[in-house]
Structure formats: C-alpha cells, structure tokens
Amino acid sequence: MNTKGTKMNTKATKMDTKATKSRGRSWLSLLSLFVIFVSSFVIFVSAFQAPQRIVSLVPAVTEMLFAIGAGPQVVAVSSYDREPPEVRTLPRVGALLDPDVERILSIRPDLVITYGSQTDLQQQLERASIALFDYRHAGLADITSTIRRLGGVTGHAAQAERTAGSIEDRLAEVRAKAAAGLRPRTLLVFGRERGALRNIYASGGRGFLHDMLEAAGGINVFADVARESVQATTELVLARAPDVILEVRSADIESDAEASREAQSWSPLASVPAVRNRRVMVLTGQGLTVPGPRVAEVVERMFQALRRTP
C-alpha cells in the first residue's frame, strides 16, 4: 500500500513536475506572444504613424488639411496658396509647373501632396522614399472623398468625417431647396476679358464647377460638352440663350461697382434671356473656383444668385 502510495506519490511528483514544466512553458509562450504582439504593434504604429511634416503643392488640398485639423502638420505649401491665413507665413516650394525639388527635400517632409500631372516630381520623391498623396481635380463628390482619404492618412479620420459630412449635409440641403424651385438654364463663366465679350470661358459638362452649378439648382447650358471648360463664342452664347449668366470671378474684381460694370459687358447680346431680364450675376471673392472645403459655401452663394430676381 505504502509502496503503492510511494509509487503513486512518485507518480504524482512526476506528474507535478510535468505540470510545473508545462505551466512554465505556457508562460513562456504567452510572454513571447506578448512580446511579438507589442513589438509588432510598435512596428505597425511607427510604420503608419501620421505624417508630421506635410508639404502640400495643391492649394485646394492645403485648405482641406487645415479644415480637418491637420494644419499644424503642414510645413510648406505651394506658391499659389492663399487660404487659410495660417499658410501665409509658411515656406513656399514652387507650384504645379515649377516644384522646387531641392527645397522640398531640404524640408525633410514625410508626406508630399502632389498633383496628378507632376509625374517627374513624384518619381524623384519616390526615389527619396518620401510618401506621396496624389490628387487631381474631379467632380464635387471627389472633394468630400478626398477629405476623408486625407483624414485617414493624416490621423484625423474623425474630424475629416465631420468636415466631409457637414459639407455633404449643406449640399444636400441646397439640393433639396433647389429641387423645389425652377431650374434656370445657366451659363457659368469663370473667365472673360475685362469689359469685353472676348475669351469667354465657361464650365462644360464635366468637373466640379459643373457639379456645383447643378447642385445649386442651375441647368448648365453646356452640359452636353464633355469637357471641363468651353470657350464660349458670342454665337454660342446667343444660340444657347441662357436664362441666367453666372460669373465667378475670383481674383480680378474687387468692388461691387466693378462687378456691376462687368455685368454690363453682356448688353450687346440683348436677345439672351439672362441679359434681357437682367439676370447676369457676377460673384466675387477669393476661392470661388477652388474645389476645397469652402465648396458648400460657394454652392449656397450660387443658389442665392440663381434665385435672385432683378
């Protein structure tokens, strides 16, 4: 019995040591798992850590970055950036056609926002292993999707979602209001020689300007032209006979008096309903043609201008 017990005891002790051993091993494996997990988390985080030194060569994207709270991460901008006011003190590193690669590299960015056509610059930056964010102007929907994409990349996903959501809400509100009323056939002009009917550039049926006009409740008279811009000759304007002529002139018109004088330039085309009914509207102000976070504001102004009766 005793012997048996001893035997059993021995067995138990054996089993005990086995258990201790296996427990120790499982601890070890747990620890190693933990180490692997932690280290991979560190690697993961460090690899996908939000960029802290962003160079933006696209003014519209710069505005988006500031709107989603990534402004403090922006260290340099393009020579055409004006908005928001914070960018005015930032270093300039060239623009679409003349990016200054040396200056960009010397700033040691960890993310550079480039325009789709800057392929040479993109190759150079890739060789320097700098992360890129490629951007191209497209439609109205691409503005909010770009804002969301930027939020993900810069670590401001929540605020980007809020910004994009609020733009979409405001646009939906304008669309709903516009749907209730008449939709005037509109010529959307974004460039023209001052005081003359020459070099008239209007929005074609593609791109964010066209989308903005449609959202504001206008029907683009050049919706059938599958281009972003149309050089509208006087004949085309007469033939398309828009109900409203909406001019968005960002930079070159300062005062209201000037704006109304510019609206007068259209008077030779007397048979155009917009001219006859004095529905030529000149919208002035900075950034009217920037596909950035202020787009909802511009669409609201367009909506009001289309509604205005003389």
Next chain:
Amino acid sequence: MSLRRRLVFVTGAFGLVPLVVLLWAPTVGSTPVSLARAFDRRIPWADNVDAQIFFVARLPRVLAGSLIGAALAAAGVVLQAMLRNPLATPFTLGVSAGAALGAMLAIAWRLDVGAVGVSSVPIASFLGSLVAMAIVYGLASSQRRGLSTNVLLLAGVTLNSFFSALILFVQYLADFAESYRTVRWLMGDLDIGSYRPILAALPFTVAAFAVFAILPRALNLLTMGEDVAASRGVDVGRAQRWAFFSASLATGAAVSLGGPVGFIGIVVPHLVRLMVGSDHRVVLPAATLFGAAFLVMCDVLARTVMAPVEVPVGVITALIGGPFFLWLLVRQS
C-alpha cells in the same frame, strides 16, 4: 496682255473669291440661322436671336478675318520684296512679338484701361507693336547710309527672340488662369464680339494700304537689288522706310485685333506669286484679296469643325496653309 488688262482680269478673278466667301461665311456656323428672320425688321432687335447671331457674333468676325487676312498677306508681300528674302513674314521684324508682349502684359497685369469701346488687351498690343517698330527702325537707321535691310532683318529677328523670352517670362510669372489666356491669345482668335475693335484698327490699316498702293513699282525694282533700283530713279531709302512703316503698321493693327495668326503672311504671297507671276502691281492686290478670303475660310472651319468647341484659327491656317503650300511647291518644280 497689257498690264492694265491683266490687272483688271486678276483683281476681278481674285476679287470674286473673297466676295463669295464674305457673303457665304456669315451664313454658316455652329448654329443654323434663318436669314429671313435675321433681316426681318419687324421683329424687335432684342427678340431676334437670328439677327443677333448674324450681326453681333458672325459679321464682326468675318469682317475682322478679312481685314486681318488682307493686312497680313499684303504686309508679307511688301516685306518679302523689300528685304529680298522669300522667308520674310509680317512677323519677321519683331512687330508681332512686340504686339504679343503688349497683350501678355495687359493680360497678366489685368490692365483695365479700355478706350473707345476697345478693351485693354488690343490697345496694349498695338502699343507694343509701335514700340517694337520704333526699336527696329532706330537700330536699322543708326548707320549713316539710310536704312540697312541687313540690320533691319537681324535686329528684327533678334528682337523677336528677345520679346519671345520676355513673353515666356511674363507667362511664367502670371497666375494660372492668366497664363492660359496668354497662350490662347497667341493662337489667334477672331471672335471679337463687337465692331468697335475693327473700327479702331481700320484707320491704321487704311493708312497702310494707302502706302501699299504707291509701292509696287518701287518694290519691283527693289527686288532686283538696291543699286538697280537707285539707277532707275527709285529713292531707295525712302521706299524702304515707307515699306517698313506701312507693313509694320498693318501687322500691328492686324495682330492687335486677332492675335498673331500665323502662316498667312508667308503662304498667301507665295501662293499668289505661283499663280500670277511676280509683278508686284498684280501680286499685291491679288494677295490682299486672297489673304482676306483665306483667313475667313479658315475661320469658318475653326468654328464649325468641332462645334460647339472651337479650334483656334491659327491652328487651322497652319494645318491647311502648310501642306497646300508644299503641294504647290512640289507641283511647280
């Protein structure tokens, strides 16, 4: 055939072409227009779309096209004869580059100083052509012995590239929208949307053509060399001065009106010479008439080929003028 009869015959034949083209061109375009409605006085002007398309959109550009085509072709004939260089064009002597620089500056600086119903760009462009003309003339006449055509040519060509460099610089510094507008201006555009710019350019063109009218005999002799011309009683210096100023004035007025529409100033003169010979008394009026018809035809193509999108008229003149000229050249030789 006597000269008088030949002149009557050639101008008659060459006059018929622009006449037909000028009558036909305003009736075609990107939109069908009812002529009956356009000329119906009973319909109020403000309601008559057809009349407005005809009179506001098409007629000014047809008239501008004929004026520019005539001026550039005639200036080409005069300069080729005066410089005794078949490659000379109205754009060789730097006048058009000066005009272009003026226009570029007006666009890039957003100048807003219109006058007599003409906007700032054509005015600045015409002033630019006058400045270029003065510089080239000043350089060429600085030597004691009259006007040197060699210096004229070299100064013109150099000024051309100098101004071109300045144009590139202005374009580079300009904002994006402006720099596109400057590029577009350089392609030539006849859609002027009003008669005022034509009326403004008309006095200068008429003055230039008045001088052209007395030049042909001197040009005939000048093509044989300055010494021959002098021995036949031509005041060489004076003839060259008149030729230079009139051709430059015509070019400046034409370019400020419609931009530097290329190829007309070289293709039309040669084309006409291949058809009627080299007597400038015949070539000059024939080239004037043919130039007018040619540019108006090119503009008809420009506004209909891809309608409603318009092709820059300078692209059409080069695309048609180049191969046609080469074909004629090969056929002749």
